[in-house]
Amino acid sequence: ILGGFFFFNADNFIPFNASDTSSFNAIAITGTMTLYAFLGLECATIPADNVKDPVKTIPRATLLGTLITTAVYILGTVVVMGLVPLDKLTNSPAPFADAMKVMTGETGSYIVAGGAAIAAFGALNGWILIQSQLARAISHDGLFPRIFKKENSNGVPVWGIVIGSALSSLVMLMNYTEGLVEQFKFIILLSTLCTLVPYLFSAAAYVAISLEGKKSKKPGTGIFILGGLTFLYAMWAIFGAGEEAVFWGFILLLAGTPFYVWLKWKNNLQNR
Template sequence: MPAPSPEKNKLGLWTSTSLVVGNMIGAGVFLMPAAMASFGSIGLLGWVFSAIGSYFLAKVFSNLSKLLPHATGGPYAYTRSGLGDFAGFLVAWGYYLAVSCANAAITISFVSALSTFFPVLASSAVTAIATGLCTIWLLTYINTRGVVTGGKVQLITTILKITPLVLVAIGGLFFIQVKNFTPFNGSGTSVYAALTATATMTMFAFIGIESATVPAGSVADPEKTIPRATLLGLLIATLVYVLSSFSVMGIIPAASLQRSVTPFADAAVVIYGSSARYWVSAGIAIAAFGSLNGWTLLQGQMPFAIANDKLFPAAFARQNKKGVPYVGILVSSVMVSLFMSMNYTKGLVEQFKFLLLLSLLSILIPYLLSAAAYLIIRVKQKQVNGLTGAVTLAILAFGYALWTIAGTGKEAVYYGFLLLMGGIPFYVWLAYKKNSEAE
């Protein structure tokens, strides 16, 4: 294994923060105001509720990164340290496959956003697939050039993607009409039911909060950088989400907002004129591109960590001259390419949607198990100071993660469980091989 990289070849505070923000803020958030319009302004409370729950998780990940500062793999490393090899393997297995499916969806969002400027992408499946493949493999190349190279791209795209959101959030404050915030609860159900529904929808915008913990071995001064980046990333994303949604809902009447397929673009037109529609569309494309870059960067780290523990094929532990675990990135990019192409193939669209549903639980399980492992790791390290606060935090984070999983629906839970169980035969074979080599 190559010697540890010098600090200049590692991710700093702002690149780590951009990894958190960039992975959380994807193209989907640009559609969120329209998706929640039917509920009324109670949707804003949904954002706040999700932010509070995500804070508990962010705090757990921050504290875990202090307890295990050099643990590459984030949720996998924490789960394995606290709950053992098998639980750690399930987290890594599910996470790796799930993010591959998610990256395919992000690629499709990117191509869709580009169709505003290049209409052929909406009418030609071949052109759309070719564009998607070029994007996937361009970012694959960038991220095999070194973690700092990928981090720089992430920082730039994160700044570019949040710019239109911030412009709408701030500029929209001068165009808000209070009447557009009524009714408060237009769902036709109780306040509790509406709040639960909106919080369930918005919670997906906070997936990726763990991003700074995954490449811990490539982060400078990780025991300080990762906690700061995680909490700072959450703060930035929350402010962008809440303020921009507030402005969009205040500018566009709920009845019109429900029918909008480009809510942020529609709001920007009111604020800045007709040309604003194009730079908001560009922002959506950049959001998808940046999110894809961030998740691609992480795709080599998880299998690298588990391969070093001999719970995954040894090939995934290989690094190139830049110190990048390239095998995991390459294998993932192949899967992303296949999954993305499925969406443009008639007859395979439903299978692609099934894969997304299958992967949903696998992204959320690491949060649940990391919260559970937090207390165990503290006890193992004999850290008894502040134990009451740690127990409270772990319970709140675990409860929120469990509630989040329940909110995904029974289909996601059922198929996600099948995906995780599908890794058991692979684990048994790897464990047997590991034990044979040890003897």
């Protein structure tokens, strides 16, 4: 990143908004797609049982990791935009490799492309394992079918991995008529939207739970400020997802209603 500033060209940042939409809409959709890169930070709570003093350790690690990641993302993006001209960057399938090519030539671009591929496979592997853990936790709470908490001899919720991976593949096929870039963009926005819904309710729940715990005291304004800002940000990011992602996200959320009713009915029968 530091070496890239020696080849920096500030003219590559003009025009700042190269899209066909207004600056407000462009910033909104950029904010939503940027949030996709930070999804999963809540997964730090999954190994809480195996972490020493998780109440303090996990929040600190999450905040520190988020700050470091943000700094790397911002610096890396600024350097790439400063090295690669806008007309090439718009259609580039590997912008970091193209930026490295400006500094070191073909060899450097191949090395960066190879590293990006390895990182992508590692991230994919992590997400596949995480999705099964989340489904298993929800199943233990009685809000997901029991098949998701079934484990093999090694303690792995294998059915959660299989079903989750199959559903992810199905979602990708929903937009197969579009180009690869548009397809990837659609998946990012849809995934982010589905995550923003619980974020939005979590912000409201934070205020409600905080007020519940302060019945005998006057609630501080910080509770309303933090909860309100989080709620507004989630709403703004949902707006940035766009009409298509919001439409399909709404359909997916409604599709889960029959499963919720069925599970509640089964749980009531078992508790009688």
